[in-house]
Amino acid sequence: MMKARFFPAVGLLFLFSCKAAAQKELPVDKDATKETVNLYNNLKRLAEKGFMFGHQDDLAYGVEWKYKEGRSDIKETAGDYPAVYGWELGGIERNNNEVNLDGVPFKKMKQYIKQGYERGGVITISWHADSPFGAQKGAWDTTHGTVASVNPGGVNHALYKEWLDKVAGFLSSLKGSKGESIPVLFRPFHELTGNWFWWGKNACTEFEYKTLWRFTVYYLQKEKKLHNLIWVYNTGGDFKTKEEYLERYPGDDMVDILSFDSYQFGDPQKEKWFEINTNNCLKLLGEIAKEKNKPFALAETGFEAIPYASWWTETLLNAIGENKISYVLVWRNHGYHNDMKKMHYYAPYKGQVSEPDFVKFYNLEKTLFEKEIEKEKLYD
DSSP: OOHHHHHHHHHHHHHHHHHHTTTTOSSSTTTOOHHHHHHHHHHHHHHTTTTEEEETTTEEETTTTSTTTOOOHHHHHHSSSSSSSEOOOTTTSSSTOOOOOOSBBBBHHHHHHHHHHTTTEEEEEEEEOOOBSSSSGGOOOOOOTHHHHHHHTTTHHHHHHHHHHHHHHHHTOOOOOOOOOOOOOEEEEEEETTSSTTTTTTTTTHHHHHHHHHHHHHHIIISOOOEEEEEEEESSOOOOOOHHTTTTTGGGGGGGGGEEEEEOOOOOTTHHHHHHHHHHHHHHHHHHHHTTOOOOEEEEEOOOOOOTTTTTTIHHHHTTTTTTOSEEEEEEOOOOETTTTTOOOSOTTTOOOOOOHHHHHHSSEEEEOOOHHHOOOOOO
């Protein structure tokens, strides 16, 4: 009698588990790895609880330090690492280049990515690719016709495929301790609605941009067999309608996460443009994300040198509001920038004026850092 009751229960449990597993939503890559599928689903689930906080180049350097094991300006102020680690591939397209455009060695970046992943953190990577017409201006060469030249049939198409081979070589080399591919939120051709990159709206047509995006997804997914990527579509924070945001959108079958970038300029005590505009854009993006059943994020933000002591809880938090974003990421802590002749950083460091407020921000229930994310087991 005991066995008769036991086995049906086990069978029901098995069927329930299979049904639950079958209900997992797939990213645009239907052959995505298990870890990638799990992360994608957990990004959506976690947004109901709060938003993850991210920082660019967090483990590589900070204000007045570089390449010191275990260091992080975020950890030294809040007592915890960020939940999201941002990295950059710009420069990998150059022959035999060992460092990215910010001077970080790709070998070190690979180590930092593994460290963050092994602790349960999330990895996002952008790519400020050089202009194929010359690396002198890098990604900031806005020569018209550049995108057309790298698309199929263009004069630089073969060169672009060589670049993608190098990108694929790096992304495929990212492995966890069990040999599994580390999932990456890949954000190429970002801020596409701006006029400062060769893929910007002033330098190419809507069709050319969509073709560039779709070919890149196809090539990395089908030709290079990369199945650890979650694709992040990213505009500037200057759209006023849903239609404007989606003007160059390459299709639901090619995008996993919707996002935009928005930075604070000016004194937030005197003007509320950043706060109001960012919140309005997030509301619009949230409506689009709901219609398309996709996560959304504030992929880049910040206030250079954070001179306003309460910026985290009185400005950024208000800008995000009640919008259920997956994550927010602030830009890098370069320190003193010789070319700019000023301090260039976007997260607090020990003793920085906004440090106490950042600790308050950290302690909020809705802000998620690495210790909380580790418990969520996003990859399981």
